[in-house]
Amino acid sequence: MSDPRVRRRRPHRSDAAAHRRVPPTHGGGAVNIDERIERRLDHESGTGVLLDLDAVSPVSHPESPVGRGAAIERLLDAFAPAFSGSLPPSVYVHGPKGSGKSAVVSALFDRLATRSAPRRAILTSTRAAEPTLPEFVYVDARRAATRFRLYRAVLAAVTNEPVPDHGVETDELAASLRDAVDTGPDVVVAVDHTNEPETPSPGTVVDWLTDAAGRVVPACLGRDPVETVDWNPDVTVEFSAYRRHVLVEVLTGRCSTGLGRDVLTHDQIREVVEWADGDAHDGLAAVAGAAIVAERAGASTVRPRDLDAGIEAVPQPGVALGRVLGLSESRRRLLYELVTLSAAERSSVSVATEAVAARETVDLSASTVRRVLYELADAGLIDRVTASRSEGKGRPPSRLVPRFPILVYRELFDRLSWSN
DNA sequence: ACCTGGTCCCGGGCTCGGTTTT
């Protein structure tokens, strides 16, 4: 391995398919005029309702989150030792869905990463002089759910060298990671979305990380309260659901960049907020869905029925859109086909299996489609509603109901596969 | 008893980096 000290990371975005940052909004100020023009050009064919899907999508986070100052302060308190050159404590961040955990931590780590030592060649003489800030890495466990992928993600963030995604054994990646950490500054790794059905628990994540390298500080995020989790962090930061007026502020800000002027009234935003009950994910999904419907219908604003449709397409309780997008290509494809089926075709697992497997875009065998549908149902992404009364013999079938925001998912999937 | 829906598991094959042989 060639000297790892000189070539170090800098501008990188770990997963291209993932989240895009939304620039700050200062209602109509001089900021980002170019961006605003770009959006108009991009969608000159549309009706100008939905200008920027990312800006109102629940899976992208703003550069500066609104209304979470206190939480940011508490996180900075926790990481304070890092600013004076010592190892910060491990942190567990928890709170309900849509309370801003990912938004805050990913934005914070993004900012901190730009300040951490640019991994320049470290000369031993200057090393003691200026305390080097540790490297701050944010990883989404949904995209790094195995040991192999976690190491890969961290390594990719910390190195400039290409990291293999196949054909290497896990321990070898661990060794390279240890190497990279030993020769550079300490690393604080935030692992988001732990303890979901398809995601490891904080305890295993921490084991994996500490197995690989010593000077790595874990920061895990999850919904479950500390007491119920298999790990004892040094510090705990709790998020609570957004208060109504804060969520209004959040949505208003996002709409001002994502939607056309006066497309959504203040009262409509209030309506969404009432319904969303403190969950920013659901609120954004509903707004985005409403805008999608209005745009498709050729309307110039979001009409009441569009808003209803947008809200109705977000199941409550439901799963976060990010969980769907974190699935493998074939599963996303399968779910896409599923939501485009007619109600009749979704009336039983076997019928849905047939219909999905018959689509040209699906190259899985019927048997696999069936198995995967059951898996997805087990993971909570789909509900199986058993028919109350059964006609015919045998066990009664169950109809399949998606538990994620359908409209936004379809739109994102369409755009992604269209732009390839 | 019989039938269909639902759960669980694992062998095999695919793709691709790394290694050895030609």
Place this chain on the structure above:
DNA sequence: AAAACCGAGCCCGGGACCAGGT
């Protein structure tokens, strides 16, 4: 230098078996 080979993780396919209904 090229080609053949090996072995890693991961995904697909399928089947054995269990559950819940007439």
